[in-house]
Amino acid sequence: MSETLENLLHETRQFPPPAALAATANVTAAAYEEASADRLAFWERQARRLDWAKEWNQVLDWSNPPFAKWFVGGQLNVAYNCLDRHVAAGRGDKVAIYWEGEPGDTRTITYADLHRMTCQAANALTALGVTAGDRVAIYLPMIPEAVVAMLACARIGATHSVVFGGFSVEALTNRIQDADAKVVITADGGYRRGKAIALKATVDQAVSRCPSVEHVLVVRRTGEEVTWTDKDLWWHETVEQASDQHEAQPFDAEHPLFILYTSGTTAKPKGILHTTGGYLTQVSYTTWAVFDLKPETDVYWCTADIGWVTGHSYIVYGPLSNGATQVMYEGTPDTPHKGRLWELVDKYRVSILYTAPTLIRTLMKWGDDIPAQYDLSSLRLLGSVGEPINPEAWMWYRKHIGHDRCPVVDTWWQTETGAIMISPLPGVTVAKPGSAMAPLPGISADVVDDQGNPVPNGGGGYLVLREPWPSMLRTVWGDDQRYIDTYWSRFPGMYFPGDGAKKDEDGHIWLLGRVDDVMLVSGHNISTTEVESALVSHPAVAEAAVVGATDPTTGQAIVAFTIPRSHVDTSGTAGEALIAELREHVAKTLGPIAKPRQIMLVPELPKTRSGKIMRRLLRDVAENRELGDVTTLQDSTVMDLIAKGMRARKSDED
Ligand code: 6R9
Secondary structure (H helix, E strand, O other): OOOOOOOOOOOOOOEOOOHHHHHHOOOOOHHHHHHHHOHHHHHHHHHOOOOOOEOOOEEEEEEEOOEEEEEEOOEEOHHHHHHHHHHHHHHOOOEEEEEEOOOOOEEEEEHHHHHHHHHHHHHHHHHOOOOOOOEEEEEOOOOHHHHHHHHHHHHHOOEEEEOOOOOOHHHHHHHHHHHOOOEEEEEOEEEEOOEEEEOHHHHHHHHOOOOOOOEEEEEOOOOOOOOOOOOEEEHHHHHHHOOOOOOOOOEEOOOEEEEEEEOOOOOOOEEEEEEOHHHHHHHHHHHHHHOOOOOOOOEEEEOOOOOOHHHHHHHHHHHHHOOOEEEEEOOOOOOOOOOHHHHHHHHHOOOEEEEOHHHHHHHHHHOOOOHHHOOOOOOOEEEEOOOOOOHHHHHHHHHHHOOOOOOEEEOEOOOOOOOOOEOOOOOOOOEOOOOOEOEOOOOOEEEEOOOOOEOOOOOEEEEEEOOOOOOOOOEEOOOHHHHHHHHOOOOOOOEOOOEEEEEOOOOOEEEEEEHHHOEEEOOEEEOHHHHHHHHHOOOOEEEEEEEEEEEOOOEEEEEEEEEEOOOOOOOHHHHHHHHHHHHHHHHHHHOHHHOOOEEEEOOOOOEEOOOOEOHHHHHHHHOOOOOOOOOOEOOOHHHHHHHHHHHHHHHHHO
16 A cells, blocks of 8 residues: 555534433543553553452563563452452342343353352363463353353463354364364354254364364253264263362463454464453453443443454453443344344343444344334443444444434454454544544554654544553464564554554544555555445445455456345346446545446355455455455355356346
């Protein structure tokens, strides 16, 4: 990418915080001032939200950048902070998790229950020879045992590596091998779209290629038949028979807590390493600050999978360290019907909902009438994470889910950052649809040009983080050089997350997608996000993905893949007319430079399991290439559908 990103999209709508929420908000504007007056003292105060067995003697050691140490000399136990201290304070009977299985079976788990289950799992893992510093791979569906397994590892100082329950043998094998995991925790299977999906057979194949694995613990979820090897142990015959008495030992603030592999590329997966004290400090603080969480009265629900960093930070460690009550759901939002999420919001009186733009756009596609059938009056705050949220999707979320009553917080962060970094504060910020707005108190973010100089307001470029933060990754597992090269080499002295961004006229930050996806059209750098948002702002469009395809005249040309809303007629000439109208609509909204060369109407888009659009695959289609690596796709049949549509169109044109 040369120079800067064009700033094409202009959004003028603004939404101040609801007065009642602002009046009782956990965090006020004073937090920004406190943090900028003394950043380290600010984080030190947030660390005191936790129970430490031993106080630190230095807040930050940054003497050997980019290798940071936070709360040096401090000691704590993560599971103790998520469980024991709540039970000890008399909150053992408070519900930690309302769990809802996809088939409709339910479990209500209190903090005392979760504590007992975690102690049993900690004892069972110890009996299997797992000690502090060992790695444990977790490959489970969205069942409470996934939370228990993670907390049990944290409790005994073992480092967990959660692998998405949908990943292939190949992906699982690589991840077990890279971390040298000693134990794998899995299940016979889980439920998805009304079917039992087997997991154990995948683990068997992977483990046969992973000599480091000594034992496999198997949770019985579906009851389907599984083959058994001599490494296998049933969870109910080991963990559930173990003692529920376990004394948590404190670990060093920099003790490894987990490895999480980032997905999406063909390269060897990167094991992102997070440690104990700084990570828990920032996830705990941000859960309380960004969601305005009131643990006594709120019912919180994050729809992420546990295998995504969002599940780690905002299902397990953030909410539980705050003593929250939350909903956890096993299945997909369309099973057994497309109102399932809203049925659950109503049933459990959910007050805080945290989800992803991909889901919001899918809900838009299904139609406004579905959420309208449910009582959503318990909701008071909505969050979004995972991709830039298109202004129109933001407006839809605010109107049809939040009934214009709930603030929407668009939260930018990454696996690598561990916790939310850029987001509105719900009781403070006057939000703009589509903008993550400003770095949180204690975080220093900026947008810079090619040379690393800050861009002026109104300009676009690269997002950077200027100062270390408590929940930052500490390295790439086993590869310090890759850590330096990937994140700290593009701009000296700054962390580069790989995202493009712009500052608007007021200095607020808008994320523009991965810089690898930026298109260069006739010498102009154009972000995929802005063109997609322009398409989504048309009433016929629910979702769009654009890519730059090689073009003899313009260098790259914009090719758009667009999912129409369910009521839209796309047959024959109506489809042709819609495409022509959409091309004009983009040109009108953003300027003629952004007019797509080609628009394809498609039923689905290729996505990762966390819902991110895989533009790389769409580029392959747009340029008539063989498809690259599809192992991290959520649904591999989607690409066949799109490629078929593309070929049919081409032969029409020929
Ligand atoms: C938490 C998570 C990280 C990448 C990140 C960026 C994109 C996430 C976003 C967002 C715009 C937001 N991203 N949140 N882009 N606005 N609110 O998603 O982690 O899976 O590691 O992905 O996701 O491109 O760099 P991860």
